[in-house]
Amino acid sequence: MKKGSPYGIHRVIEPEGSLPQSALKIDNQMEIYSNEILIDVETLNIDSASFTQIKESCNGDLDRISRTIEGIVKERGKMQNPVTGSGGMLVGRIREIGPELSNRPIKVGDRIATLVSLSLTPLRIDEIIKINSVTDQVDIKGKAILFESGIYTKLPEDIPQKLALAVLDVAGAPAQVKKLVKPGMNVCIIGGGGKSGILCAYQASKIVGNTGKVIVVENSLKTAKRIEKLGIATDVIVANAKIPVDVLEGVKEVTSGELCDVVINNVNVEATEMSSILITKDEGTVYFFSMATDFTRAALGAEGVGKDINMIIGNGYTKNHASLSLDIIRESKEIRELFEQLYI
Numbered sequence: 330m331k332k333g334s335p336y337g338i339h340r341v342i343e344p345e346g347s348l349p350q351s352a353l354k355i356d357n358q359m360e361i362y363s364n365e366i367l368i369d370v371e372t373l374n375i376d377s378a379s380f381t382q383i384k385e386s387c388n389g390d391l392d393r394i395s396r397t398i399e400g401i402v403k404e405r406g407k408m409q410n411p412v413t414g415s416g417g418m419l420v421g422r423i424r425e426i427g428p429e430l431s432n433r434p435i436k437v438g439d440r441i442a443t444l445v446s447l448s449l450t451p452l453r454i455d456e457i458i459k460i461n462s463v464t465d466q467v468d469i470k471g472k473a474i475l476f477e478s479g480i481y482t483k484l485p486e487d488i489p490q491k492l493a494l495a496v497l498d499v500a501g502a503p504a505q506v507k508k509l510v511k512p513g514m515n516v517c518i519i520g521g522g523g524k525s526g527i528l529c530a531y532q533a534s535k536i537v538g539n540t541g542k543v544i545v546v547e548n549s550l551k552t553a554k555r556i557e558k559l560g561i562a563t564d565v566i567v568a569n570a571k572i573p574v575d576v577l578e579g580v581k582e583v584t585s586g587e588l589c590d591v592v593i594n595n596v597n598v599e600a601t602e603m604s605s606i607l608i609t610k611d612e613g614t615v616y617f618f619s620m621a622t623d624f625t626r627a628a629l630g631a632e633g634v635g636k637d638i639n640m641i642i643g644n645g646y647t648k649n650h651a652s653l654s655l656d657i658i659r660e661s662k663e664i665r666e667l668f669e670q671l672y673i
Contacts, residue, residue: 330361330362330363330427330428331362331363332362332363332364332429333362333363333364333365333476333477334476335364335476335477335478336348336349336476336477336478337349337355337449337451337474337476337478337479339362340355340356340357340406340451340474341354341355341356342354342355342356342406348449349407349449349450349451349476350409350446350448350449353405354404354405354406355405355406355407355449355451356406356451357402357406357407357451357452357453357474359451359453359472359474361425361427361474362427363427363428363429364427364429364430364476364477365427365430365474365475365476365477366423366425366426366427366430366435366474366475366479367423367424367425367426367472367473367474368419368421368422368423368424368441368443368472368473368474368475369421369422369423369424369471369472370419370420370421370452370469370470370471370472370473371419371420371421371422371440371468371469371490372419372420372421372466372467372468372469372490372491372494373398373408373417373418373419373447373466373467373469374417374418374419374420374464374465374466374467374494374495374498375398375408375416375417375447375465375466375467376413376415376416376417376418376446376447376465376498376620377465377523377525377597377620378410378413378415378597378598378619378620378621379410379412379413379415379416379417379620380417380462380465381597381598381621382410382412382413383397383398383410384462386412389462391460391462394460394462395457395460398454398457398467399454399457402452402453402454406451406452407447407448407449407450407451407452408447408448408450408452409447409448409449410448413620413621414448414620415446415448415620416446416447416448416449416450417446417447417465417498418442418443418444418445418446418447418494418497418498419442419443419447419450419452419473420440420441420442420443420484420490420493420494421440421441421473422438422439422440422441423435423436423437423438423439423440423441424437424472425437429477430477435481435483439483440483440484440490441481441482441483441484442481442482442484442493442494442497442651443473443475443479443480443481444479444480444481444482444497444500444645444646444650444651445475445476445479445480445481445646446645450473450474450475450479451473451474452471452472452473452474453471453472453473454469454470454471455469455470455471455472456469456470456471457469458470463671464491464495464671464672466491466494466495466672480646482497482651485655487659488655488658488659489669489673491672491673492658492665492668492669492672492673493655494672495524495668495671495672496524496528496654496655496657496658496668497651497654497655498524499524499525499528499595499618499654500645500647500650500651500653500654500655501618501643501644501645501646501647501650502525502528502529502593502595502616502618502643503525503528503529503531503532503650503653503654503657504647504648504649504650504653504654505593505616505618505641505643505644505647506529506532506533506536506591506593506616507532507536507653508647509591509614509616509641510532510533510536510537510591511536511537511590512536512537512538512540512541513537513538513540513541514536514537514541514542514589514590514591515537515541515542515544515584515587515588515589515590515591515610516533516537516541516542516543516544516589516590516591516592516593517543517544517545517546517580517589517591517592517593517608518530518533518543518544518545518546518562518592518593518595519546519570519576519592519593519594519595519596519601519604519605520546520547520570520594520595520596520597520601520619521545521546521547521556521562521565521595522545522547522549522552522553522555522556523595523597524668524671524672525595525618526545526547526593526595527556527559527561527664527667527668528654528657528664529593529595529618530543530545530556530559530561530562531559531561531657531661531664532653532657533591533593534561534562534563542563542564542583542584543561543562543563543564544562544563544564544565544566544580544583544584544589545561545562545564545565545566546566546568546570546576546579546580546604547565547566547567547568548567548568548569548570549567550567553565553566553567555667558663559663559664559667560663561664563583564583566579566580566583570594570596570598570601570604570605571598571600571601571604572604573603573604573606573607574607576604576607576608577604577607577608580608581608587610588608588609588610588613589608589609589610589613590609590610590613590614591609591613591614591615591616592605592608592609592613592614592615592616593615593616593618594615594616594617594618594619594622595618595619596619596621597619597620597621598621599621599623600623600626601619601621601622602617602622602623602626602627602630603626603630603634605617605627606627606630606631606634606636606638606640607634607636609636609638610638611636611637611638612637612638612639613638613639614638614639614640614641615627615638615639615640615641616641616643617640617641617642617643618643619643620643622642622643624640624642627640628640
């Protein structure tokens with residue numbers, strides 16, 4: 330049995346020399362190398378920006394969505410949306426463990442969630458069983474490969490699989506909030522009504538205390554009311570994040586013109602960069618968790634309005650991010666009940 334690169338470079342077909350995530354095509358044959366793990370895939374959780382783009386391009390037709398997903402995987406050997414460049418994550422059972430990884434605390438038959446993107450994961454879809462266009466989850470029969478460097482977590486026994494998958498898909502966001510937010514800060518969550526936004530708002534509210542603010546910007550009145558009911562924000566602004574001036578005016582009003590120390594962008598649509606930038610204090614921080622972010626637009630946009638701010642690319646991995654996010658579900662009865670309604 331051959332040993333491959335720990336980063337999966339041995340599976341790159343084109344362009345030669347690239348890493349699996351940036352590659353246009355990777356080898357998805359399912360005979361493993363000595364330092365790989367083979368997974369029987371049960372569910373794909375397509376990332377929100379990717380699924381939204383596919384759903385809109387297919388006019389919501391499930392058959393067309395299914396064919397589009399199958400076509401992407403057939404062409405690329407992985408689930409990487411060619412428009413957004415993003416993927417998602419998966420849940421499945423371990424079928425085989427390469428001998429080089431035999432010392433890991435896992436065994437054949439364990440159900441795991443991968444914590445690396447589908448945009449770099451060799452994947453083969455044998456059959457799409459069901460698509461849930463509300464939760465962005467796709468039940469399949471198929472197989473996937475996890476590289477030696479790939480991170481994963483065993484699924485918890487006290488949280489249903491679908492719920493755990495939904496939470497783990499965005500685990501990096503609330504974990505980054507814990508790193509960035511300090512007591513007394515003004516924090517704004519743009520797109521705070523989705524799963525990542527709710528988890529971020531909850532985490533921020535634990536930290537800022539009575540002297541800070543947690544502001545949520547949401548386009549949907551229905552979702553805004555849901556946030557208010559959860560009690561995880563001091564202020565909820567109903568505004569379209571594609572219209573920066575409206576967001577700026579709303580934030581100026583609730584902060585008495587102070588603006589925000591930290592802004593977390595969780596939206597799944599394009600052209601919201603300037604809303605995030607305008608509401609950030611000079612030398613404040615914007616964390617772009619959204620895969621719909623155009624980083625050229627963000628960089629040049631900040632320059633154009635004279636904003637000296639820190640802008641962070643949304644890294645989906647932070648140490649202990651899986652346990653932190655699952656603990657939110659354990660701590661908050663209200664969030665757990667809402668997520669169970671939405672994702673189970």
